[in-house]
Amino acid sequence: MNSKTQLQWQSHSVRQHGVDDMVLLSKISEDAIIANLKKRYMDDCIFTYIGPVLISVNPFKQMPYFGEKEVAIYQGAAQYENPPHIYELADNMYRNMMINHENQCVIISGESGAGKTVAAKYIMSYISKVSGGGHKVQHIKDIILQSNPLLEAFGNAKTLRNNNSSRFGKYFEIQFSSGGLPDGGKISNFLLEKSRVVAQNPGERSFHIFYQQLIEGANEDQKSRFGITTLNYYYYLNQSGSYKVDDIDDKSNFQETMHAMNVTGITKEEQAQVLGIIAGVLHLGNISFKEAGNYASVENEQFLAFPAFLLGIDQNRLREKLTSRKMDSKWAGKSESIHVTLNVEQACYTRDALSKALYSRIFDFLVESINKAMVKDNQEINIGVLDIYGFEIFQKNGFEQFCINYVNEKLQLIFIELTLKAEQDEYMQEGIKWTPIEYFNNKTVCDLIENKVNPPGIMSILDDVCATMHAVGERADYTLQLKLCVRVGNHEHFDSWKQGFIIHHYAGKVAYNAEGFCERNRDVLFADIIELMQSSDIAFIRTLFPENLNTEKKCRPTTACSKIKKQTNDLMNTLMKSTPHYIRCIKPNETKRPRDWEEGRVKHQVEYLGLKENICICRTGYSYRRVFKKFLQRCPEVKQHDRGAEETAKE
Template sequence: NYPEWRFHLKQIDHFNCGVDDMVLLTKIHEDVVRDNLRKRYMDDYIFTYIGSVLISVNPFKQLPYFTDHEVELYQGAAQYENPPHIYALADNMYRNMVIDVENQCVIISGESGAGKTVSAKYIMSYISKVSGGGPKVQQVKDTILQSNPLLEAFGNAKTVRNNNSSRFGKYFEIQFSRAGEPDGGKISNFLLEKSRVVSQNQGERNFHIYYQLLEGASKEQREYLGVTSPDYYFYLSQFGTYTVDDVNDKKDSATPPHSVLHLPCHVLHPALHLLCHVLHPALHLLCHVLHSALHLLFLAFPAYLLGISQSGLKEKLTSRTMDSKWGGKLESILVTLNAEQAAFTRDALSKALHARLFDYLVDAINRAVQKDYEELNIGVLDIYGFEIFQKNGFEQFCINFVNEKLQQIFIELTLKAEQEEYVQEGIKWTPIEYFNNKVVCDLIESKVNPPGIMSILDDVCATTHAKGEGSDQMLLQKLQIQIGAHDHFNSWNKGFMLHHYAGKVLYDTSGFCERNRDVLFSDIIELMQSSELWVIRLYYLFPENLVVEKKGRPSTASNKIKKQANHLVQKLMRCCPHYVRCIKPNETKRPRDWEEARVHHQVEYLGLCENIRVRRAGYAYRRTFGKFLQRYAILTKETWPKWHGEQRKGVLHVLRSVNMEQDQYQLGQSKVFIKAPESLFLLEEMRERRYDGYARVIQKAWRKHNAVRKCVRLRNEASDILLNKKERRRNSINRNFAGDYIGTDSRPEIRQFVGRSERIDFADVVVKYDRRFRVRDLKQVD
C-alpha cells in the first residue's frame, strides 16, 4: 500500500509533510523543529536533513523504501536530487572515499531504542551492494554482514526501553582497495556491559545467547552440557523475564557461526561450546555457592565442564591467597572468604568468562577478514546511546561519559570548527552561542587541577578494599570536597548529579568502587590457566602474566574506558565524519505514536536547533578554489577546459557569469563560501545543463555520422539488388527513345501501324486475358 510516487521528492507536499532540510525552515525554534519531524514521521518520511547531518526517527515498523530500486536510485546521485535517505549518506561517504582518497566515518548517536543498530546495518548493506568485486570480495562482504547476528547474540539484550539493545560499543571499519572494492574489515569493541551476566533490572533479560542456547540445544547437547530451562538458572530467572516479543530464540540459534567466520568447524565448534562449558557452571553454581558447605560431588559437573579439579574449584571459590610482608620477608596467607566475598569471586569469574569469549569472537572475525595493511576504510560507530534510568549506576556513568566524548567530537567538527573556519578565512558572519560540553568531559576525566571523577574514584579504589558501603561513602565525601563547587556537579545523600549535555542525571554511588576495580583475583586466573580444556589453552583466554602484574597499581575499569574512549576519538578525528542523529518517538514501541515530551527532550539535548542556526547563519557550501573550479569550470568558455590564471579570479569569474547575487557568496583566503542551498542547486543545475548540451552535440555528430554511413550502405545494397536483375537493361543502350521497351525499329510489323507524321512515345507488351482467362499478347503503342 505504498505507491512509489509517495517517496519521490517532486511529489511531496512540503506544507503538510514538512521540509526535507530543516535549514530551510522559516523559523528556528524547538517547537517548529519538532512539528516538522512529526509531520514527516506521521506520513512515513522518517529521514530529514540538517545540511549534511541526517536525522532518523524510529518508525517501529518495516518501511518499503529499502529495496534494490532505492539502491539504484541513490547510487551516484547528489544529495538534493532525491528525498532524504540513509542510502544518500552512505553513497556520499563511499564516493568521497574513492574520489578524495580519504577515510570516512559515520557517528550514529541517540538514546537506546532510537534505531542506531538498524541504521548501521542499512549503511553496511548499501555499501556492500554498490562496491562491486569478485568472489574474494564477496566473501569479505558476506563475513562482514553475517557477523552482525553473532555479535548481537553475545552483546545485545532486552532492556526496559529496547528489545534488542546493544550492550556494547562497536566500531566497524570496512577496508577498501584503491579501486573502491571492500577487501577487509576490522571490529573494535568496547564497553561491554559485563555486569548484565550476573544481574539485570526488572523486566530485562540477560544476553540473547543464553536463551538461544537453551532453546536451540539438541537432545545430545542437553545431556552432554546439562542444559535445561531458563527458570533453573538464577542468572536468568531473577525477575522471570524469559521471552521477547517478536523474537524467536530457537530460530536465531540456528545460524552456524563457523560459516560466518569462515573457519574450519573442528576449530571453531569447540570454542563456541566453551560458552556452554564455562557459563553453565557459573549459572548453576550461583544457586548453591552461598551454602555453608560445598560438597565435592556437587562441584563434579561444573569442574568437569571447566576442565579443572573439584578441590581446586572449591578452594578458589571459598578462599583467597594474600601476600604479606613481615620482617622483610614475603609470606602467603590463605584467607577464608565469607558468603558475600565468595559470591563476588564467583560473579567476577562469570563476567570475565563472558567478556573474554566475546573478545575472542571479535578477534576471530577480525582474523577472517582483516588485511595486513591499510589503504582506505569507512568506519561505522554503533554504540548504545545516552541513558537516564530511575537508578543509574557505574555502567550508566561510563556510557554517558563516552556519549559526552562523541558529543564533543560533534561540537568540535561541526559547530566550533565551522565558526573557527569562518574566522580563519576572514568571512563576515554572526557567531552563534552553543553549549560546549568540554567542561563536562574535563569534570569526568581530568587528572589534576582539579582531579576528575574518574581519578578520584581510582584513588579511592587504590586506598580501600573497594568492597562494601564504606568505600562508596568515602568516594562521595572526596567528590564533595574536591569538586563540590563545580557548576555541573551536585551531591546528594546516595550519590551525585551531573549536568550532562543531555540533561541532569542522578547517579547512585553504591557499587561504584567494586565495579570500578573489576578485579579477577590471581587465584582464579591460576585455576583457569591450569585447565585441561584445550580450548582455553589454545585461545589464551587467560593470558595474564601474574608475576609482572603483581607489581604496580592494577588497572581499573574507568581507566580502561577512558583509554578506549580517547583512542576512539583520535581514530574518528583522522576521518572525514558524517552524522546520523536517531530519535525515539515513543516508549510504547508502536508505529505512528508520537510523544511530544520525549521528542522535545531529544531535540534539545541533540542540539538540533543550534545546528540549524549555525548552518543558516553560516554557509551551506564551502570548497577550496581548486576543487570549485574543477567542478564548475565548464560553466564558462574562459575557464573551460582549464583556467589560466589565479584561482581566486577564476572562481569569481564563474560566480559572476551565472549572475549569482553578491550576498549569496563570499571568498575567503583559500575557499569559496556559498550561503543558501538554492544557490548551490542553481550551480548544479547549470552544470548539468551544460553537460547535457555538450552531450547532445556529441550525440548529434555521432548520429549524423551513423546516418550517413547507413545511407551509403543502404544505397549500395539497393544497387546490388538491381544489378543484373532487369532484362530491359540489355537493350537500354540502343533505345531510340525512353519509352521503347520492345524495339520498334527492328519490328516492321509494328511500324506499319504508325503513320509517316506520327511519333511513338511509348511501346510495350500488354498481357490480356479473355473470358476464359486465356492469355493473349498484345502490343500497345501510344
Template sequence: IIYDELMNNVSYLMSFFSQHAMNVIGIFAEEQTLVLQIVAGVLHLGNISFKEVGNYAAVESEEFLAFPAFLLGINQSRLKEKLTSRQMDSKWGGKSESINVTLNVEQACYTRDALAKALHARIFDYLVDSINKAMEKDYEEYNIGVLDIYGFEIFQKNGFEQFCINFVNEKLQQIFIELTLKAEQEEYVQEGIRWTPIDYFNNKIVCDLIENKVNPPGIMSILDDVCATMHAVGEGADQTLLQKLQMQIGTHEHFNSWNQGFIIHHYAGKVSYEMDGFCERNRDVLFMDLIELMQSSELPFIKALFPENLQADKKGRPTTAGSKIKKQANDLVGTLMKCTPHYIRCIKPNETKKPRDWEESRVKHQVEYLGLKENIRVRRAGYAYRRVFKKFLQRYAILTKATWPSWKGDEKKGVLHLLQSVNMDPDQYQLGKTKIFIKAPESLFLLEEMRERKYDGYARAIQKAWRKYMARKKYVQMREEASDLLLNKKERRRNSINRNFIGDYIGMEEHPELRQFVGKREKIDFADTITKYDRRFKGVKRDLVLTPKCIYLIGRDKVKQGPEKGLVKEVLKRRIEVERLLSVSLSTMQDDIFILHEQEYDSLLESVFKTEFLSLLSKRYEEKTQRKLPLKFSNTLEVKLKKENWGPWSAGGSRQVQFMQGQGDLVILKPSNKMLQVSIGPGLPKNSRPTRRNITQSQGYSHRTQSQNYPMRAAPPPPGHHQNGVIKSPQFVPHPHTPANQRAGQKNLQTTMVRPPLPQQLSAGSDKVSHQPESLDFLKVPDQGAAGVRRQTTNRPPPAGGRPKPQPKPKPQVPQCRALYAYDAQDTDELSFNANDIIDIIKEDPSGWWTGRLRGKQGLFPNNYVTKI
C-alpha cells in the same frame, strides 16, 4: 513430555544456527567445540555455592566443582582454592611478601562471578575478532562504519548503568563540538577568513568532571579508590563514596549532591543518580590468581584467551567496570577523530511510545541540548564548501583552456581565474591561505553543472565520432550484403549501386496516419512510396512498410459514406507476415521490378530502393524461419492474381511479365492482354560490387565526389508521359553520334524522357556546422527588457522631432524559377516541389542539377522541371 521435546528441538536448532554461523566466519570444528565447552563451563560455574565456616567461605557441595573443572581443563582442587582465597603481595622494608588471604562468602561469590564474566567476555572478544579477520581484506581501502549506541538516558531512578551510558554520550557530544563547531571556527581563523564567532556550550568541563585522574580527581577515579578499599563487606561503601565526592568535587559548578546520591549537569540537562549499588556494580574482582588459574589450563585454546604477563601486571590493582568503560570510550573517540563522522540525530517526540503523540516542550529541549541550533547558526554563517586550491583546480580545470589540463602558475591565482570565468559573485566565496571557501550550495551547483556540461559536450563529440564510424561501417556492410544477394544474378544500376541506405524514406514518425496500421512496438526497417501494378498493369502509388514481423502495403481511398464522405483516407491494402512469403522474383536486368510471392496471391511492385528492401527482408525472413529467402531470377516471370468476388466460379488466374533488352536507363512498359513487356537498356555487369568510399554528410546533403560522374539514381521523367499508369515510349530519338551523357546535358530536355545526370560535386557547397565554444552568456545579468529601457531613458533629453524614419534595407535579389511539374525527391539532398512553386536559384550547374532553396530548405533539383522567371 511435549514441552521437553519442543525445548530439545529449539535447543538443537539454536545450536545448528550457531555452528553454521561459526562455519561461515571460518572457525574450525575443534575450536567450535571448545567455544561451546567454555559456555557450558560458565553455566556450571553458576551452580557453585558457598557456605560460611568460621567466618570464612567454603564450597557448599564439592561435587559441583568437578564438571566445570573438567570443561575448563583445570585442576578441581586449584579451582576450589582460588574461589575461596587469593594471594596478596605486600612490600615492607624493601622486601616483598606473599600472603594467602581467605575470603568470606560475599567475597567468594564476587570471585566466582568475576571468573564467569571474564570467560564470557574473552569468548565474546574472540568471536568478534574472528568475524573481523573473516571480513579483513589483503589490501587497504576506505570504509564506512555505522556507530549506533544507546541515547541519553534519564529515568525516574538512575544508577551506575545510566551513569556509564550518559558518560559515553557526553564523550560523543564532545567530538561533535570539536569537529563541527570548534574546529570549523578555528579553521576560519587559521585561513584568515572574515568570520563572526558563534557562542556555544563546550561540554569538555563535564567530561573532565567524570574522567579526570587528579587535580581534582573525577568521579570515576574516586569510585575506583573506594572500591579498592572495600574488603569483606560492601555495606556502607556507597555512603563512603558519596562523602568523598562531596569533599573533593562538591564545589564543582556541574555537580550537586543530596542525601541519597548526586546530580550531574550534563549537556542534556540535570540527571540525579542514586548511590545504591554504585560500588558493587563497579567492582570487577578478577584478581591475578584467577588469570593464573586459567593459564594453567590443559587446553591451549583457553590459555590463549588469557595472554596477560603476570610478572609485569602484579603491581597493579584489578581493573573495574568503570575504568574499562572509560578506556573503551577514549579508544572510540580516538578512532572517530581519525575519521570524517556524519551525525544522525534522533528526536524522541514522547515518552508514551505512541504515534501522533507530540510533546513540543520535550522536542524543543532535545533540539537545544543536542546543539542543533548552534550548529545551524555556524553552518548558516559559515561556508558550505571548502577545498584546498590544488584539488579545486584539478576538479574544475576543464572549465577553461588556461587551466586545462593543468594550471601553470600560482594555485591561488588559478582558482581566482576559474571563479571569474564563471562570473561567480565575489560575495559568494573567500580565498584563504590554502583553501577556497564557497558560501552557498547554489554557487557550487553552478560549478558542477558547468563541469557536467563540458564533459557532456566532449562525451557527445566522442559518441558522435564513434557512431559516425560505426554507421559508416554498418552502411558499407549493408551495401555489400545487399550486393551479394544480386551478385552474378542481376545487372546493377550505375546510379544506385553506391548510394547510402536510409531505411525510412517516408518519415513514419511524422505520419501517424500511416503508423496506425503498424504495431506500437514494431520497429520500422524500411518505408518508401512505391508503384504497385494491378491485373491490368495499371500503376498506382502505395506506401511499402517493412517491420521485423510484417510487410504492409498502404493506399488511399475516398470515403463513400459517413460523416467523412468525400475525404481521402489511408487504407491498409495488404498485410503479409514475413514467414508466409514463398519467394521473391526478379529479372536479370537493371530494372526495379520485383514480385512478392505468397500463398494466396502475388504482388507486382516497383521500387528504386529494391536492393535495400530485399536485403532487410532477407534478414527478417532468416530470423523468422531459419532459412534463406528464396530469390528467383528470370526474364519471364509469372504473377498469381487475387480471386475476384464473382461467386464460386471466380478464378484468380495469372499474368506474365517479360523482360527484353532495350536502350537507356529508363524502363519502357508495354502492356497487352495478359502480358507486360518491360524493356530497358543494359546496366552494370552482374558481378559489379559497390566501391568503398567515405560517407560524409553536411547539413543533411551528400557531397558528390570528384570521381562521381553520374547521379546517385535515375530520376523519373516529367509528368505527362503516363497513360493508364504505363510510361509511354519517348518520341525524342537521340542523334546516333551523340553520347548518352552529352544528350542528357542538352537544352530543351523538357521534351525528353531522360533526366540529366547529377552534378559531379555540389557547386554551391555545403558549409559544415562550425563548433563554437560553449557560450557563457546565460551567466551574465539578464536583459532588463522594457522596464530597464525605461529606467535608462528617464534622464535623457527628448530627441528632436521631425526626423524621417529610415528606409528598410532592400532584400537581396536572387534569380528564381517556376516549377513546370511536381517532383518528389529521391534522395536526402534533393528538393521536393509542386507545380508552380517559386524556387530561389542558388547555383546553376552545367550538369543539369541546380541548387535551390524552397520553404527554408536547400537542395538539388533538375533544371528540366523548371523555367526561369
C-alpha cells in the same frame, strides 16, 4: 520530476509531507522542528535532513523502502535529487572516499532504542551492495554482514527501553582497495556490559545468546552435553523474571548465530567450546554459599560438578578457589603466601568475577576471530561506522551508565567541535560578518569526568580511591562520595546526594548511585582464579587466560575507568582523522509501538541534540565550501601559472 524520482515515490507509495530539509523551515523553533518531524513520521517518512546531517526517527516497524530499487535510486544521485534516505548518506560517504581518497566515518548518536544499530546495518548493507568485486571481495562482504548477528547475539540484550539494546560499543572499519573494493576490515569494541551476565534489572534479560541456546536453539545432543534445562533453573537468568520477547525469535536467531560463526571461520570445535563455556557460566551461577563459622562454604556440592566438567577443571580446586584466596604477606623482610578464607559476600563476588571474565573473554575471542578473517597487509582507505550504546537515564544508574554516558558526552563534543563550533570559528577567522549563535558546549562536562589534574575529574578521584583502599564494599564507596564532594563539589555541573552524585549532562541530569562504583572500577580477577583457569584440561580455555602472573603482580592493575578513557580518546582521534558524517537518531516513544508519538520525549531529544542550533548555523552560513587545494584539483581548467590565485582567495 525525473524518472528516478518517480520510481522512488512509487516505491515509497507515500505523499510528501513536511519539509525534507529543515534548513528550509519557514520558522525556526523547537516547536516547528517537532511538528515537522511528527508530520513526516506519521506518514512513514522517517528520514529528514539538516543540511548534511541526517535525522532518523525510529519507526518501530519494518519499512518498505530498503530494497534493490532504492539502492539503484540513490546510487550516484545528488543529495536533493530524491527524498532523504540513509542510502544517500552512505552513497555520499563512498563517493567522497573514492574522489578524495580520504577516510570517511559516520557517527550515529541518540539514546538507547533510537535505532542506531539498525542504521549501522543499513549503511554496511548498502556499501556491500554498491561496491562490486569478485570471490575474495564477496567473502569479505559476507564476513562484514555476518558479524552483525554474531556480535548482537553475544553483545545485545533486552532492556526496559529497547528489545535489542547494544550493551557494547563497536567501531567497524570497512577497508577498501584504491579501486573501491572492500578487501578487509577491523572491529574495535568498547566496554562490554559484563555485569549483565550475573544480574539484570526486573523485566530485562541477559545477553541474547543465553536464551538462543536455551530456548529450543540447542539440539538434544547439545542439551545433554551442556546440561541445558529450563530457563528458570539458572540463577543468573531467573532474577529478572523476563525470558521471552515478543518480536525476537530466539530459535531462529540461534541458527543465524551458528551460521555467522561458520562464515567468520570459527571452527566446529571452537564453536562447541564457546557454547560449553556459555553453559558453564550459567552453571557457575547456581553455586551458592552458606556461612560456616566466619567463612563461606559451598551450600550444595552437586552444583560444583557440571561447571567443573564444562570448564575442564578439578571440582575440589574450584571449591577451594571460590571460598579462599592466596595472599602474599611480607613480615620481617620475608615473603610468604597464606590462604585466607572468604565470607559469603566475598565468595559470591569471586564466583561472579569468574563468570564475567569467562564471558567477556569469549566476546573478545569472537571479535578477534572476525578481525583475523578480514585482516589485510596494508590499509589504503576505509569507511568507519560507529555503533555505540546510547545515552542512558534509568531509575537506578550505576557505574555502567556512568561510563556509557561519558562516551556519549565525548561524541557530543566531537559533533560540537566539528559542526557548531568549527563553522562559527571559520567565519571569525575569515573576517566574515557573523552574529554568533549560542549553544551549550559540553567540554566542561567532559573535563569534569576525565580531567587528570587541576582540578582532578571524577575518574581520577575514583582511581585514587581504588588505589589506596581495598575498594570493595560500602566503606570504599562512601570514601568516594566524600572525596568527590571535597574536590569537585563546587562544579556547576555536579551535585552530591545521599546515595551518590549527580552530573548535569548535555542530555539532562543523571543521579548515579555510588554503590559498587569502586568494586566495578577495580575490575580485578584474582590470581587464584586465573591460575585455576590456566590449569584447565581444555586448551581453548587456557588460551583465554594468557596472563603471566609473575610479571603482572609487579604492576598496578588497570582500572575500568582508565581503560574506557583510553579507548574513548583513541576512538576520538580516529574519528578526527576521517571526514565525518552524522546520523542523529530520535526515539519517538517508550511504548516501542509504531505511530506512537510522545511529544515531551521528542522535545527533550530535540533540545539536547541541539537541532535548532544546527539548523540556525546551516541556514545562516555558507551552504557550500571547499578547501582551496581540493577546489583546484576538481578544476583542471585552472592553469599552473595561476598560483597567485590561492593567496588571493585567502585574502
